[in-house]
Amino acid sequence: MSATPSPARPERPRVGLFVTCLVDLMRPSVGFAAVKLLEDAGCIVDAPVQTCCGQPAYNSGDRGTTRDLAMQVIEAFQGYDYVVAPSGSCAGMIKAHYPELFEEDPNWRAKADALAAKTHELTSFLVDVLGVTKVDASFNGAVTYHDSCSGLRELGVKRQPRKLLASIEGLTLVEMQDSDVCCGFGGTFAVKYSDISGAIVEAKAKNIEESHAPTVLAGDLGCLMNMAGKLSRDGRPIQVRHVAEVLAGMTDEPPIGAAKEPRRA
Amino acid sequence: MTVHSTSPQFKQNAARALNDDQLQKALGNVKQGFIDKRQMAADKLPEFEALRDSARDIKNHTLEHLDLYLEAYEGKVKASGGHVHFARDATEARDIILSICRETNAKTVTKGKSMISEEIGINHHLEANGLTPVETDLGEYIIQLRNELPSHIIAPAVHLNATQVEADFRRVHTHLDAKRDLSEPVQLLTEARAVLRERFLAADVGITGANFLVAETGTSIIVTNEGNGDLTQILPKTHIVLASIEKLVPTLEDVSQLLRVLARSATGQELSVYTTFSTGPRRSTDADGPENYHVVILDNGRSSMLGTAFEEMLRCIRCGACMNHCPVYHAVGGHAYGWVYPGPMGAVLTPSLIGVDKAGHLPNASTFCGRCESVCPVRIPLPKLMRHWREREFERHLTPATVRSGLQLWGFFAKRPALYRFATRAAMGALALAGRQRGRFAWLPMAKGWTKYRDFPAPQGETFQQRWKRERKGARA
Secondary structure, eight states: OOSSOOSSOOSSOEEEEOOOHHHHHHOHHHHHHHHHHHHHTTOEEEOOSOOOOSHHHHTTTOHHHHHHHHHHHHHHTTTSSEEEESOHHHHHIIIIIHHHHTTTOHHHHHHHHHHHHHEEEHHHIIIIISOOOOOSOEEEEEEEEEOOHHHHHHHOOSHHHHHHHHTSEEEEEOOOTTTTSOOSOTTTHHHHTHHHHHHHHHHHHHHHHHTTOSEEEESOHHHHHHHHHHHHHTTOOOEEEEHHHHHTTOOOSOOTTOOOOOOOO | OOSOOOGGGHHHHHHHHHTOHHHHHHHHHHHHHHHHHHHHHHHHOTTHHHHHHHHHHHHHHHHHTHHHHHHHHHHHHHHTTOEEEEESSHHHHHHHHHHHHHHTTOOEEEEOOOHHHHHTTHHHHHHHTTOEEEEOSHHHHHHHHTTOOOSSSSOTTTTOOHHHHHHHHHHHOTTSOTTOOOOSHHHHHHHHHHHHHHHHHHOSEEEEOOSEEETTTTEEEEEESSSHHHHHHHSSSEEEEEEEGGGEESOHHHHHHHHHHHHHHHTSOSSOSEEEEEOSSOOTTOSSOOSEEEEEEEOTTSGGGTTSGGGGGGGOOOOOHHHHTOHHHHHHOSGGGOSSOOHHHHHHHHHHHHOHHHHTHHHHSOOOOOHHHHHOTTOOOHHHHHHHHHHHHHHTTOSOHHHHHHHHHHHHHHTOHHHHHHHHHHHHHHHHHHTTTTSEESOOTTOHHHHTTSOEEOOOSSOHHHHHIIIIIHHHO
């Protein structure tokens, strides 16, 4: 298999799922929703052994560890036609930042460029690369959508999730005020500068509530955990889910931060 | 020495700002205005994005040949009868300005808005030497009365509301009728105008900043909305232009391009109300203008940014769009940053000018949301430069020990996938079990920063990789 993607798309592309460390550890159902969406679209999906894209080290100034982890990812995913992540932040790390890490190492730089070229955020892969226009799912009610920053500004993810959501029967999308403004997560920022992060997510929670949608969706689990944690802390009964769960019609798991429904007799 | 910095206390500053109801109200009022106006101005100009590229290129070109353009500029100013003084640091700049003031026996010094004058703390220096500096930009005038630094580079008093300004005017303008009505903003404005008018007429020296210095002609340019800058530089006998080295631009043609993105990015105006060009002292045929024209060009650490990753920061044209769009600035305001320049541009520039050991918090206090870069008229990659500072801090072991050891531990596991899978499987299993009842945690050991403001959602239990192996890999084997 060639390291650079061929211009002609294979009929059944082999996709390496970069599941992301947060989805792997916290909410595997998002990963399986991504697998379903990709398989429904005709992909052969595999999830090689993986840990993290290295972003926490990168944004903390630790380039050495970041490079080590990037090399690990580059090697694990070199055999696929595409690499897809249910996260704009991790896909953005691979696409926009991996090449920068190897500016002085032409050999690894070439490998990083090749990986960057074939890596995509999930919804933009479905819409922009595979040309998916409709998903096989139903949902009852209104949702509002938060645009996570890296996906939005590094990868231009905005209309793709909305386009797919619009194809779901029974679902209405209600835009919140400032959907494109940061939720205050920012990785370790949320812990290091918790007072500021707390104030930013408070504004976000208010905008979500004022949309009157009972469900909020986004494409990045970090932001979702931040928003879900704030909404539940404030006693706002709003369901929080990754957009892939709704697009795949896989909403049997309780929403983020919610307990399993007690079984009714 | 430049002005005192409280940047090392950024966290405390921020906490205080977040609990300041009045400040929060003031910040809420400004948040949307700047953003909407910039967007409308950008949308109305089809070539706006192309102009941003061009603005970036002009500044890059200038910085690459800065020595040549500085020399050319100096030659032109001299030829027009003016004087150019180069100041290595704040102390030199202050001394130069004071000696010019003394040469003319100045008593009152009016000032147009200048961030460089804040950087060198010129007002205090003049006062300490028996002169009376008077800020004539309304916002600057107000914060001078309050002995504060500006909280925004183009809207210095944006952290205040009208009631506070009224109280300040009553406290200082004691020669006016105590029973006068100041309940409307326009009454405050009228009063400031009347008070400042007398100062303009009394001034011996006028100090202005410069948005651009044009090498081709030796011209300095200021953009203002109040007209105070013009009165500051035309009425007194002596005009001092105070600017930093990166304000150089090769030609008037270049300036006209930069002006097209500056006001649009700043306030959403096509052009500011006044764009004033001044070249040298008054000529015999001029109806007005200063007899003496001096330009003080400050370095203060900027030349050491040339040739480094931070050179890109020297493109900045001080429009303020980055802070207008910054969620952190919106939350804490400008004073929390603790020095002259707030917001994302301050988070990159301040460590360069006062040291990353003092200003280390600033480039860390960012979510990297990237909104600043997306609106910067000269396309400065602000998040990338903030990350460069974090790298410098990490290399110099300035990163807090807890963060460092946490990173190390996490890195150890992340680099060993088998061990990582084993450890995370156990950890997530235990966490899921503990959080089964409520689906979230209101408190978790070592996650106080998180749980102070929000719950921590419980994991589902089995990790993705565990289940994948069980369901898919197992099935295939």
